[in-house]
Amino acid sequence: MSGIVVIGASAGGLHALEAILDPLPADYSKPILVVQHRSDDGSALLSGLLARHTRLVVSEADDKSALRPGCVLVAPAGYHALVEDGHVSLSTDGEVRFSRPSIDVSFETAAEAYGERAVGVVLTGANDDGSRGLAAIRRAGGTAIVQEPASAEHTAMPAAAVAAADPQWVLPLEAIAERLVALEVLR
Numbered sequence: 550m551s552g553i554v555v556i557g558a559s560a561g562g563l564h565a566l567e568a569i570l571d572p573l574p575a576d577y578s579k580p581i582l583v584v585q586h587r588s589d590d591g592s593a594l595l596s597g598l599l600a601r602h603t604r605l606v607v608s609e610a611d612d613k614s615a616l617r618p619g620c621v622l623v624a625p626a627g628y629h630a631l632v633e634d635g636h637v638s639l640s641t642d643g644e645v646r647f648s649r650p651s652i653d654v655s656f657e658t659a660a661e662a663y664g665e666r667a668v669g670v671v672l673t674g675a676n677d678d679g680s681r682g683l684a685a686i687r688r689a690g691g692t693a694i695v696q697e698p699a700s701a702e703h704t705a706m707p708a709a710a711v712a713a714a715d716p717q718w719v720l721p722l723e724a725i726a727e728r729l730v731a732l733e734v735l736r
Contacts, residue, residue: 576730583599616635668686672722
């Protein structure tokens with residue numbers, strides 16, 4: 550498999566996710582996992598909202614959902630999304646830093662399963678979830694991209710990721726999709 554892109558977002562994440570998914574081509578070759586902090590009552594709604602802003606196929610992840618090129622899986626509220634080679638497993642283990650799904654858990658498992666073929670993206674948010682996991686992706690030889698804190702609706706999460714992970718790219722929101730497409734050409 551060509552790798553995986555895992556995108557983590559929290560407060561203000563819907564707009565940021567739409568801005569990234571909208572310009573991606575329908576034949577994008579990596580599967581994408583979205584981990585967005587949200588309440589349990591808005592779980593299925595996120596997939597539908599994102600589907601309106603992309604040519605990619607969007608669905609909420611089920612346990613053992615396959616990771617397929619050109620497809621976006623959304624981690625369901627109340628479950629950690631563990632990345633395994635070729636699929637996602639769901640877990641109801643305890644919250645990690647007050648979150649389930651935890652962005653750190655998804656990034657760390659992506660680093661283990663995909664190593665240098667993992668791409669982690671940290672977007673807007675009001676906590677530090679994702680910073681440790683993004684550092685794990687970097688240690689595994691993967692690619693780390695962070696939304697420029699100044700362009701984020703909430704700066705805490707991208708600022709923590711910049712400090713902890715030494716990302717290869719810190720980009721304004723509108724440049725992230727272009728970088729993801731450019732990485733396709735390079736690999």
